[in-house]
Amino acid sequence: MPTQAYTLFSTPIGHCGIAWSERGLTGVQLPEQDEAATRARMGHWFPQCSEESPPPQVQDAVRAVVALLSGAPQAPMDLSNVVLDMDGVPPFHQRVYEIARRLLPGETVTYGEMARQLGDPGAARAVGQALGANPFAPVVPCHRVLAADGRAGGFSANGGVTTKLRLLLIERAQFNGPGLFDDPVDAQLP
Structure with missing residues (x-):
């Protein structure tokens, strides 16, 4: 449409x-x-x-x-009910976006975990490419998907990984592994 x-x-x-x-x-x-x-x-x-x-x-x-x-804790931060018009969005991307939209504010997963949820454990790179093409950020919360090594991974929005980390900090994200806030961009965060 x-x-x-x-x-x-x-x-x-x-x-x-x-x-x-x-x-x-x-x-x-x-x-x-x-x-x-x-x-x-x-x-x-x-x-x-x-x-x-x-x-x-x-x-x-x-x-x-x-x-x-x-980032107000009392604010309704769930965007999962926002209706998206995905006309022209490739089917694989739509599946990735659907899984990403299930992530609650502050919740994170890895690209590999998303690939496993899609039933294709080898598709982590394809998941990253789909999220890199996301036309709906932050309604499709691609910033909540991290690299397997505990690092932030990529982010295609203005400001790159610094913006991704800023969004995660706003959401008070909890992380299961070391390394996410060991990135050198941490010193640049407001």
Whole structure:
């Protein structure tokens, strides 16, 4: 279904973008370096659309994303009920996103664990590629998927791994292994 419009909205970590169709969200953009860069990114991904005021269901999704990114423990941070329009998203990616959406705020898994959940233990790299192409972050919480060695792994949003770690810190993530916060980017986190 074609994207109808998009809007930008302010969060505690910067301006995000969100786009929608009649069926659901067609894209969510984590902040770029500033509001203008986020607007330019949304215009790049959705050149046929204009910036508009969102309908009620999209406003609900915006509130949920803001709550998640605020890290307030009493805030409803579950985005699993936000409707996504996955028209054009490859079937394997859809399966990966479905599993990622089951992860609660602060919960983490590895790429390999996700591959095993998909029934293909050798697909960890393919899981990482699907998450790297995720057009719905943080509604599809790809930041909650880590490398097997206890490190953060990759992250394709602006700021890379630093942004991933920041999102995990906001969610008060608990980690089962050493190493995640031994990354040199830790010193750069706000």
